[in-house]
Every structure is written in structure tokens, then in C-alpha cells.
Amino acid sequence: MQLLHIDSSVLGPYSASRALSAEIVARQVALHPGINVIHRDLAADAALHLSSAHLAAWQGGTVQDAALGADLAKGGAYLEELLAADIIVIGAPMYNFSIPSQLKAWIDRVVVAGKTFRYGASGAEGLLSKTKKVFIASSRGNVYTAGSPAAALEHHESYLTGVLEHPETAARVFDIGGPEVLTYLQIMHIMAEELHLRRRVIIPVPVLTPLLSSYWIHLVTPLSKDIARPLAEGLKNPVVAREDSITEIIPQELLTVRQAIKAARSKTADGQVETSWSMAGPIEGDPHWAGGTVFQDVREVQINAPPHAVFQAVSLLGGDHGWYSAKYLWTIRGWMDRLVGGPGIRRGRLHPDRLGYGEALDFWRVVGIERDKSLVLRAEMKLPGVAVLEFCIEPCGSAACKLKQNAKFQPKGLLGILYWYSVLPFHHFVFRGMLEGIKTQAEKFAKGDERPTPHEVPEPSL
Ligand SMILES: Cc1cc2nc3c(=O)[nH]c(=O)nc-3n(C[C@H](O)[C@H](O)[C@H](O)COP(=O)(O)O)c2cc1C
DSSP: OEEEEEEOOSSGGGOHHHHHHHHHHHHHHHHSTTOEEEEEETTTSOOOOOOHHHHHHHTTOOOOOHHHHHHHHHHHHHHHHHHHOSEEEEEEEOBTTBOOHHHHHHHHHHOOBTTTEEEETTEEEEOSOTTOEEEEEEEOSSOOOTTSTTGGGOOSHHHHHHHHOOTTTTTOOOOOOOSOOOOHHHHHHHHHHHTTOOOOOOOOOSOOOHHHHHHHHHHHSSSOHHHHHHHHHHTTSOOOOOOOTHHHHSOOOOOOHHHHHHHHHHHHHTTOOSOOGGGOSOOOOOOOOSSSOOEEEEEEEEESSOHHHHHHHHTTOBGGGBOSSOHHHHHHHHHHHHHTTSOOGGGOBSSSSOOOTTOEETTEEEEEEETTTEEEEEEOSOOSEEEEEEEEEEEOSSSOEEEEEEEEEEEOHHHHHHHHHHHHHHHIIIIIHHHHHHHHHHHHHHHTSSOOOOSOOOOOOO
16 A cells, blocks of 8 residues: 655644644554555655646657756656555645645646546546545634635635545545634633633623724734734634544544643743744834934943853843843833834743844844844834844953943934933933843853853844
């Protein structure tokens, strides 16, 4: 027996569809000992998109280009593997409402007239053996159930089932759900318990106002209104997995909501989260500092610690760790920002002690990072101007260095200038305190009082 296992997610070890397809394969291998498994990782090695040269070659034209020849051979191998397979397992994430283009490129090579289908009296007819079993491990971020706002954008499972359709599986979609059916109210109470909060007082109201709710969620949680709005709108759609025949195909222990929350929280605590909603958002280029007024708050400090210890201390900024000083001022500033629609400081950070280019850091975003040398943050708070916070580490010998901290602000109009002067009195507490905090922390790291984190700081990818 032969099993063809196809993966197409670009998310490597973080992929949901890869985890699902691997489970299905493991189950099938256990059910059919000795089965031969062929794995095609289309994200690592995909076929080329079809071109006129491919069509010409199929029509008998000579192939002179070596790359085209190799690609045609690859397409031929895809087809042979499909024809020989008794079981086909396809990991298929939804990207932009449909399947990944790598998977489409595979389909373009195996949908071959005369081999896998033919045109009959009633249109296209499948030629593959009816005994083949196909499993699709489908993953997606949104809800596309009938009647939901995004239902019309579903071109993923409908496309795959359309292409693979045959009598046993015609347009069959499996629901994957947990072992319990809960209301949103019950889920909120469970979440509060898991966060060790007092029991929430929840007053149900008869109307759903997604716009208003999204502003409210924006204000009281770390989620932005743009992410909150579709979530609030989704509340009116029941998302209950009623059809559970998948549990017979892949029997396994299902997580309860509480177990799922616990698992997600432990991943965040361990810093194992690769991407998060807080990373969403554009990364703008450098501001046009040239021309116009630029206010600066420049401070320097000599630190008895090597650059890597100083960089480690700088890398701790934000999130649960805070900004080394004037916590109350940062909190007030965060609230003010949320009130006017900005992200506030509750956005936190992805990893407790490691920063990467493009990541959100409370109401800042990392727009420049050079390990042991510099860090540049650009403000995403609502401001009448553009603000950037820069840290520059200059080594002085092997065990000491100079840390230069520069807060730049380019005001927009009179309001921007007034803003700068109104916050000026607080700079002393905020910026001086921050610099001193970094110095103390870096010297502790250098003395070995606190061990710098063993995590690798990713190389900047500008
Ligand atoms: C480039 C990209 C595009 C995406 N587009 C959609 C989309 O249109 N609709 C959706 O529901 N989810 C979308 N998602 C979310 C993925 O479908 C979801 O994260 C899924 O778990 C991905 O599967 P994977 O983890 O196996 O890659 C997208 C994700 C990525 C990376």
C-alpha cells in the first residue's frame, strides 16, 4: 500500500495543518502496518507555475531549458505518486480565502485529461480509482459557516472538495470541535477563572452593536478595535461542531475550553509564541527628520558592563517588565492613548526578553535592531507628530560601554509643539529613570547577579 502525504503550509513547525496531517498519517500508518509513505513538502520544494513553455512541451515541443526539464519531471513524478497512492493526505491551510499557491501548482500538475479525468457527456469525470481515500487537513483563521459574514469568501474547502470530488466524499466537510458546547458567557467565566480574576458580573443586553463593542473591547483589553470588530460581529454566529464523524477517522482526546486556555497561556508564558495579533500593523520607514523642527531628549550614561549585557537590559523594555521607572506615568500615558483610539501599553510584547524586528512593544514598534549595538523604536501611540526612541551602545574597552538614549519627536503643527512642551516636565522621571534602570540591570547581568537570558536574539532582518 502507498500513502501520499502532502504539506503546503509555510509556517513550518508552527503550522496547524501540518500537525493535523501528521496525525492523520500516523493514524493511517498504525492502521496499515507496512504502508509506504511518500512525503511532499510543497513549501520547501514546489513546482513552477504553469507557463506557455510547459504547454508547448506537453504538446510535443522540444525542451531545451534544463530547469524546465527538471520541473516537467517533477510534475510527472507528482502524477505517478498520485496514481500509485491508496491514501492521500493533504495539509491545506487557507491563505487569502483559498489554498496556498504551492498546492495549486501541485493540482495543476495532477489534473491531467486522460490520466486523472476525462470529459464525458455530463462534463468532467474523475478517472482515479474509487478506492482511493483522501483526507484534507484544513486550517483557517476565520469562520465561514453558512450565514456567517465571510461565507461568500470561502474558496478553500469548496475548491478542494470540488477538485477531488468522487461519490464517497462528494462535498463532505468535517467539523472539528471540542468535547463540550459552551456559550460565550460560560467561556468568559472560565477565562476569568484561569486568569485568577474575581467572578465577572456580566449583564446580557438584547442588542448586538459590533461597532460600539469593538471600541469598548479596544478600551478595556489589549486588542485593537480593528481586530475586535470582526470578533464582535462573529458573536452572532453559532459555531457548534455538530457533525463529528472526524472523531472516528482520527480518534484522539479532545481538549476542553479550560484545557485549551491553559495550554495557550503556558505557551505565552514560556515564550513559545511565534506570531501574535500584536505584530499586525504596518512598519513604516524612517520619518523624514530632515527639515522641520525636531525635538530631542538626548542622554548618555557610562555603564560598567559589556555591550551584550547592556543590550540584554535594553531588550527587557516594555511588556510585564515595564520601562524601568515611572510605571504610573507610563500607565497613564497608555490609558490616554487607548481613550483616543491608540494601542495603549496593554499590547505588551511577544517574548519576555527577546525582541525581533517588526514586533510590537506596548505602544512602540521595533523598527531597527542590531544585536549588542542598537535598538530603534517608533511610536504607534496617537501623537500629533512622529516619535522615535533610539538606544545606541558604544563599547569603551572590553568591560564597559556608553549607552546613548535619544527620544526624537517631529511635531505636526502647533498641536505637536504644544504636546512636546506639555510632556517635557515628565521626561526627567521617564527618560532619566529608564537610563538608570538599564544601567543597574546591565551591571547586574555583567556581575552575574542575574544571568542574561540564554535565548538568542534574532538577527535583524531589515
Ligand atoms: C498569508 C496568510 C494568509 C491567510 N489568509 C487567511 C484567510 O484568508 N482567511 C482565514 O480564515 N485565515 C487566513 N489565514 C490564517 C490561516 O488560515 C490560519 O492561521 C491557519 O491555521 C494556517 O494554517 P497553517 O498553520 O497550517 O499554515 C492566513 C494566514 C496566512 C499566513
